[in-house]
Amino acid sequence: MDGRRYDLDALRGSAMLLGIVLHAAIPFVPYWEEGDAGGGFLYALFEYIHLWRMPLFFLLSGFFTAMLWRRRGLRALLHHRARRIALPLVVLYVPVIVLVVFGFAVGYGLAGMEEDAVDTADYSDPNATPQPVEQKAADDSGDPGDEFSWAHMWFLWHLSWLVIAFGFMARVVTWIGSQAGRGPPEWLITIAMWSLPAVSLIPFSFMVEEVMGPDTSDGFVPAGPVIALYATFFFFGVLAHRADATTMPIDRFGRWWALHLPISLVVYLLLLGGAVPTGWTDPLEVFLAWLVSLAAIGLFRRCIAAPAFAVRWLSDAAYWMYLLHLPIVVALQGVVVALGLPAIPGFLATVAVTVTMLVPSYHYLVRYTPLGRLLNGARTRDGDIRLRASISVSRSER
Secondary structure: OOOOOHHHHHHHHHHHHHHHHHHHHOOOOOOOOOOOOHHHHHHHHHHHHHHHHHHHHHHHHHHHHHHHHHHHOHHHHHHHHHHHHHHHHHHHHHHHHHHHHHHHHHHHHHHOOOOOOOEOOOOOOOOOOOEOHHHHHHHOOOOOOOOOOOHHHHHHHHHHHHHHHHHHHHHHHHHHHHHHOOOOOHHHHHHHHHHHHHHOHHHHOOOOOOOOOOOOOOOOOOOHHHHHHHHHHHHHHHHOOOOOHHHOHHHHOOOOHHHHHHHHHHHHHHHHOOOOOHHHHHHHHHHHHHHHHHHHHHHHHHHOOOOOHHHHHHHHHHHHHHHHHHHHHHHHHHHHHHHOOOHHHHHHHHHHHHHHHHHHHHHHHHOOOHHHHHHHOOOOHHHHHHHHHHHHHHHHOO
């Protein structure tokens, strides 16, 4: 086969698809009623996923960035990332934003609410009511003076900057290596890599939003602490890749995932219940982001190591599904309100219907079209048949 990391491909796709779960758990159109304890559960689910999902995504992005650099060179890497990240962001930004605005209009309309009069509620309290926009704006401490928003596509903008930073650093390291006659010693790379979890606490200490986990920075100018935090995960992933496939540190991550994941839940519940002294909340939230990220890598390596066409397909489809899910989610939340469904059944229905709509839309409308080429490169039906056969032969030979 082509040396593709099916476990990490599946994990990266899963991290993107968890965005559907996360956003469905946040009632942009408030859809639980007073006394519905399901609202509190959904908020807890949202915060747990939010703690580690995007840090994990940036870690994996760093690993794949280093992999592509070593296989194809820096010029090919930058060209690839421009075509797969920057170009889709530029081309699809306006259509996606228009759909998001339309989705909100439909959602609020079906819910019988004025979109310009209310905003999201305090979802940690299932008895909360929508908050006036003026008060919400006064309480928010987002990017000052930055009215532009990438919406849920902000991560592509951050990733573009981190790839550019990687390009500069790769040139510097390559030049130093050419002057010294060799690259950095293995021990120095290892020390640098494992120092990053501790370093990540510095930018995290500047987070200001009340929600657990990283702040959201969706403006044109990324918030310094936010992109610095994601940079620690991204370059950790970069340093976890090695030229020799037999010495990949990432293959040793998460070996104790069956222990670490339950520990993460216990620590999270302590944080959620306010049982942790104030001075320990930031270190424990950072600890959870790293612990779950590394444990997830170990879990997927254990469960999805062999080649599988479904994994390849999921990795491609996840990109499209994430980009298009938000307008569907917020419109469906309006349907849930109109039908009077409780929080958890409404949440499950929103996720199920969203996925049911997006999966066939990718297969029939995107995968073999110019839009699919924009997102994932050329895909053909004949190529998929050959890939299935190749993977089948590979699996039978194992």
